[in-house]
């Protein structure tokens with residue numbers, strides 16, 4: 001099968017000029033890979049530049065606080081990536097004397113790094129001959145070789161891994177991996193692949209069999225659950241009550257408002273219950289906005305209720321809160337849902 005040579009020739013002529021490809025610094029390659037785990041290149045680029053400017057090397061990142069890193073990460077979502085990144089920067093700096101591990105096996109021991117990211121870093125930064133299989137690579141390999149087993153099941157997945165490693169160019173493993181990723185994102189797209197301009201079309205099984213819209217086959221889909229939140233936006237003389245989420249989850253350590261978590265909209269009250277810590281108020285909370293927001297595993301509907309109160313309790317519904325002045329709201333790292341609300345309704349707090 002004519003796969004590797006035409007692929008690398010195409011890459012030499014069409015590879016994208018991306019800033020992390022201009023050198024072999026494992027710190028910058030690692031940073032780019034973490035940012036791009038769930039993010040498109042176009043969106044991730046600005047974040048990459050911001051991080052490199054603020055932390056030119058892993059030692060500078062290791063000295064950052066979690067709040068600083070989360071703030072710089074704000075808007076990218078999947079905040080555990082940022083928390084794990086800081087943890088890894090500190091581990092490499094303090095335990096490994098700033099020297100980034102150089103094999104996929106060792107890199108995978110770092111927090112937040114799975115087999116794909118470890119293989120990508122090892123092959124690109126250290127020339128280790130190992131295939132890095134992400135969603136793009138799964139699609140290209142399964143289509144080209146006509147794999148008709150579900151690639152989200154062990155059997156189909158292992159066929160892809162085996163073929164990717166078998167056809168890997170051992171002299172240019174990093175380029176080979178990046179070439180398939182680029183081909184997957186630019187040509188062999190999930191829908192309507194551009195087969196007529198594909199460098200490996202001649203031997204592509206899916207193209208020959210007319211199966212490009214069927215492959216890669218998948219069996220399972222992630223179950224998405226509904227999540228209903230009522231936020232109480234409490235204010236007192238230009239200060240707003242904010243709480244930090246301490247429980248495990250994608251929003252861990254981000255800031256939001258005191259909330260009531262409601263399992264079903266059918267039992268939703270017209271107004272949220274007033275927490276006992278709030279001094280008696282004759283006011284009724286005012287419904288300011290309702291927002292919908294999608295996470296990978298959750299559809300969130302959040303209502304935001306405004307209530308001006310006369311005291312500033314340290315806890316609301318038993319959870320610690322801080323009273324932040326409106327002008328300092330932007331310094332807190334908040335989920336994108338809260339950012340959306342704030343950018344539309346901050347004038348209500350003047």
Ligand code: SF4
Pocket residue numbers: 140143144187188189193194195196198199200201202204205206207212
């Ligand atoms: S010929 Fe079409 S389906 Fe096959 S690898 Fe190229 S773009 Fe993908």
